[in-house]
Amino acid sequence: MLDRLFGVLADPTRRRLIETLVQDGPRTATELAADFTISRQAIVKHLQVMADAGMVAAEREGRDVRYRATTECLADAVGWLLTTGPKWDRRLDRLSAATRRRSD
Amino acid sequence: MLDRLFGVLADPTRRRLIETLVQDGPRTATELAADFTISRQAIVKHLQVMADAGMVAAEREGRDVRYRATTECLADAVGWLLTTGPKWDRRLDRLSAATRRRSD
DNA sequence: TGGTTGTGCAACCAACCGGTTGCACAACAT
DNA sequence: ATGTTGTGCAACCGGTTGGTTGCACAACCA
Numbered sequence: 001m002l003d004r005l006f007g008v009l010a011d012p013t014r015r016r017l018i019e020t021l022v023q024d025g026p027r028t029a030t031e032l033a034a035d036f037t038i039s040r041q042a043i044v045k046h047l048q049v050m051a052d053a054g055m056v057a058a059e060r061e062g063r064d065v066r067y068r069a070t071t072e073c074l075a076d077a078v079g080w081l082l083t084t085g086p087k088w089d090r091r092l093d094r095l096s097a098a099t100r101r102r103s104d
Numbered sequence: 105m106l107d108r109l110f111g112v113l114a115d116p117t118r119r120r121l122i123e124t125l126v127q128d129g130p131r132t133a134t135e136l137a138a139d140f141t142i143s144r145q146a147i148v149k150h151l152q153v154m155a156d157a158g159m160v161a162a163e164r165e166g167r168d169v170r171y172r173a174t175t176e177c178l179a180d181a182v183g184w185l186l187t188t189g190p191k192w193d194r195r196l197d198r199l200s201a202a203t204r205r206r207s208d
Numbered sequence: 209t210g211g212t213t214g215t216g217c218a219a220c221c222a223a224c225c226g227g228t229t230g231c232a233c234a235a236c237a238t
Numbered sequence: 239a240t241g242t243t244g245t246g247c248a249a250c251c252g253g254t255t256g257g258t259t260g261c262a263c264a265a266c267c268a
Contacts, residue, residue, distance in 0.1 A: 002113075002119070003114055003116055006110045009106075010106075010108075010113075012107055038226085038227070039228065039229085040245090041247095042227055062236075063234070063245075064244065064245085065244085065245070077185065080119070081182060084123055084126060115256090133214085142256085142258090143258065143259085146256065148216085149256075150256085167213080167264065167265040210267100210268090212267080213264100213265085213267100214265080215262105217260105218259105219260090222255105222257090224254085229251105231248090232245105232246085235243085237241090237242080
């Protein structure tokens with residue numbers, strides 16, 4: 001799970017895809033491809049990897065497939081950073097403490 | 105930078121290496137190799153990638169090379185998560201707010 | 209000095225990855 | 239019914255990656 005999550009985050013194209021979906025809302029692969037230099041199929045491949053990691057969801061609308069950024073999927077990533085990080089970096093320690101204090 | 109950082113985090117062996125170094129303190133490659141099933145050279149390769157990402161530092165002591173987890177290297181990773189995440193997940197939004205409030 | 213132990217370097221391998229192209233098929237518009 | 243447009247699938251390609259083995263060399267120990 002963490003593997004796929006961080007794996008997605010490790011690729012700049014994938015980060016850009018996420019940012020786009022988060023800022024501009026759900027888009028289809030062909031729409032997204034217009035903003036990128038790579039082909040639609042390459043985009044689709046990325047989106048499938050991302051869907052596999054639980055970071056986007058594919059929703060069919062007639063002929064189109066609209067991809068939406070999935071919320072709450074970063075919990076594991078942040079979780080790992082905040083459990084391993086503190087012993088490591090005092091700044092993260094404070095951040096981790098802040099999380100515990102403000103969690104609901 | 106983010107690429108290499110998340111790239112390191114995406115590999116379970118590398119995460120285990122980090123956890124080991126963080127918890128048990130600096131270790132040499134041969135020492136580490138004893139706790140893993142893979143060869144020393146494989147460990148060294150991982151450590152080099154991690155050093156390249158600024159997550160560990162290699163320090164020579166006579167014949168040995170001791171690897172130490174580098175502090176403050178997660179700043180960029182956490183930074184990205186906390187800038188992109190908030191628009192995405194309300195829980196991260198609160199966390200981000202907490203960071204800004206408590207930063208020094 | 210000679211043996212032991214740790215590191216460094218290089219070659220090699222199979223598998224994976226990011227990307228491409230080509231084409232079939234499904235759905236919409238006219 | 240026909241043309242257009244979006245999706246899905248598969249093959250293919252070069253580069254990277256995680257791992258191996260073998261060996262040379264440097265440093266410590268006796």
